Amino acid sequence: MASYVLNCNLQGNQRNMENMVRAVDPEAVFIEKGQADYRIDLLVSTEEKHLVCQGVIIGNRTGVISFTDQEITDPRYEANAYRQRLKEVVRKAILILLKKVGFAQPPWGILTGVRPSKIYHYFRDLHFEPGEIKQKLETLFLLPPDKAKLLTEVGEVQRPFFNKVGESISIYVGIPFCPTKCHYCSFASYPLTTHAHLVEGFLGALRYEVREIGQTLSRTGLLPVTLYIGGGTPTVLTTVQLKQLLELIDQYIPRRALLEFSVEAGRPDTLDREKLILLRDYGVNRVSVNPQTINPRTLKRIGRKHTVAQWEKAVEMVRAIGFPCLNMDMIIGLPGEGEEDWDQTLQKLLVYGAENITLHTLAPKKAATWDFTQVKAEISAEKVARWLGGSALRLRTEGYYPYYLYRQRRSVAEQENCGYTLPGWEGIYNIIMMEERSTVLGLGGGGMSKWVDPVTTKITRTPNPKCPATYRGRIKELVAEKVKNLLAMVN
Ligand code: SF4
Structure with a gap:
């Protein structure tokens, strides 16, 4: 674990610099002054629109840089591009300096955020x-x-x-329960084994929220284009509970403009024919059934209490019942897995011809139950990168192409999670969620509403609590705030 002192003449850059150092050295610790393993000093000055950057790193070795950046002299940039470019120049200087003293190039260069595709759209x-x-x-x-x-x-x-989506809204409904908690999971998910007593109270609050929001949508004329029920695992609900929820959505949420209705049915041990028919009959046109891996030992180790046979049966039912779009997730580089595990899981997904295949990598999160210090020692960043590249190649050969991606902070291999699709089956909600260009209403447990101002593109986030009991206790206040914001959108 190396310590760093970071100095820059530009104010307000500490976090920016630390993020860059962490992307290269995830174990880095930062001190304000005194003796550190590495000391970096940067001086950034401006001459007209030319940014001049000089820097030095002192550690086990010493490195010096000096460069001029003329990027924002291009007339296509807006006046406020200057501030953003300064930050990028600082990160670029730090990365070059760290490489000079022997650190490896991170896979995503100086892009340290979780949504790298936003920079692409900024330029476009x-x-x-x-x-x-x-x-x-x-x-x-x-x-x-x-x-x-x-x-x-x-x-x-x-x-x-x-x-296609324009300024139309989307809706997310969070069901924060799962049969058991996967050890790596940091989502809003409470295992039924210990929290089943909270389900009915939670559903009562959710029914109130769906009704009130649905009525407000009808009053305002706002029409959702995508609807996503996630969590957790929504299909953990009983058939009766699921039917009540779908009926309510059908009754209150206007669906005239709906392009996609997705349900996360991630855990195959929650599925049966009756539930799947119910989903199809209420208009669900995209479901996710995720094996993550088809190695039974790994499934057990990661705390997914289902078998490979259960997953196969669930997928066959989904196909037989006739959902137009099937998504499957796999996690690349699970601890203890080798080349053949990765290969066999991917092969199996391809056999089922899922319209969407999403490749994930592990990221240690505080909310997970695993002790990642132990787990990380078993994961090779080099192998994860190779298998991710190999999967992408294989998927492309089979006619898939990538349509959305994101990164997780402190991902074990500093790689990305990426969704692939067969032509015409892009998961629209996933694109909306990642790119944050239109408003998403987050209902239910852990639902995050993102209100996008169409003029300034500023995003205001208002979260629903993850905890089902807190959600239930605050439901009136949460709904009142959403109703107020929805009315403001049309006034
Ligand atoms: S199924 Fe998904 S949401 Fe549920 S515990 Fe596992 S990773 Fe978390």
């Missing part, structure tokens, strides 16, 4: 061409060519959906 909105942006990603953001290509491809797939 300024009327830069895809080829120009790809080049900028490599030279200004220091992305390796494969990541720059991936981002360009994803960005171009997404652009038509921005037009």
Whole structure:
């Protein structure tokens, strides 16, 4: 664990600098002054629109840099681009300095955020061409060519959906319960084994929220374009509970403009034919059934209390019942897994011909039950990168292409999670969630509402509590706030 002192003449850059150092050295600790393993000093000055950056790193070795950045002299940039470019220049200087003293290049260069595709759309909105942006990603953001290509491809797939969705709203409904808790999970998920007594109270509050929000939508004329029931695992509800919820949604949420209705049925041990028929009959057109891996030992180790046979049966039912779009997630580089595990899981997903396949990598989160210090020692970043690349290649050979991606902070291999699709089956809600260009109403447990101002594009987040009991206790206040915000959207 190395310590760092970071100095820069620009105010308000500490966090920016720390994020960059952490992307290269995840165990880094920062001290304000005194003896550290590494000391970085940066001086950034401006001459007209030319940014001049000089820097030095002192550690086991010493490195010096000096460069001029003229990027914002391009007339397509807006006046406020200057502040953002300063931050990027600081991160670029830090990365170059760290590489000079022997650190490895991180896979995503100086892009340290969780939504790298936003930078692509930023440039596209300024009327830069895809080829120009790809080049900028490599030279200004220091992305390796494969990541720059991936981002360009994803960005171009997404652009038509921005037009299609426009300013229309989307709805997320969170059911924060699962049969058991997977050890790596940091989502809003309470295992039924210990929290079953909270389900009925939670559903009562959710029914109130769906009714009130639905009535407000009808009054305002706001029509959702995507509806996503996630969690947790919504299909953990009994058939009766699920039917009541779907009936209520059907009755109150206007669906005239709906392009997609997705349900997360991630845990195959929660599915049966009756529930799936119910989902189909209420208009669900996309379901996720996720194996994560088909290695039974790993399934047990990660706390997913289902078998491979249960997953296969669930997928066969989904196919037989006739859902148009099936998504499957797999996690690459689970502890203890080798080349053959990754290979067999991917092969199996391809056999079922899921319209969407989402590749995940592990990210240690405080909310997870696992002790990741132990787990991380078993995961090789180099192998994860290789298997991720190998999966992408295999998927492309089978006719899939990437359509959305995101990164998780402190992901074990610093890689991305990426959704692949067969032509025409892009999960629209996933694009909306990641790119944050239109408003999403988050109902239920852990539902995050994101209110996007269409003029300024500013996003205001208002979260529902994850805890079912707290959600129930605050339901009137949560609904009142949403109703107020919805009315403000049309006034
Ligand atoms: S199924 Fe998903 S939401 Fe539920 S515990 Fe596992 S990872 Fe978390």
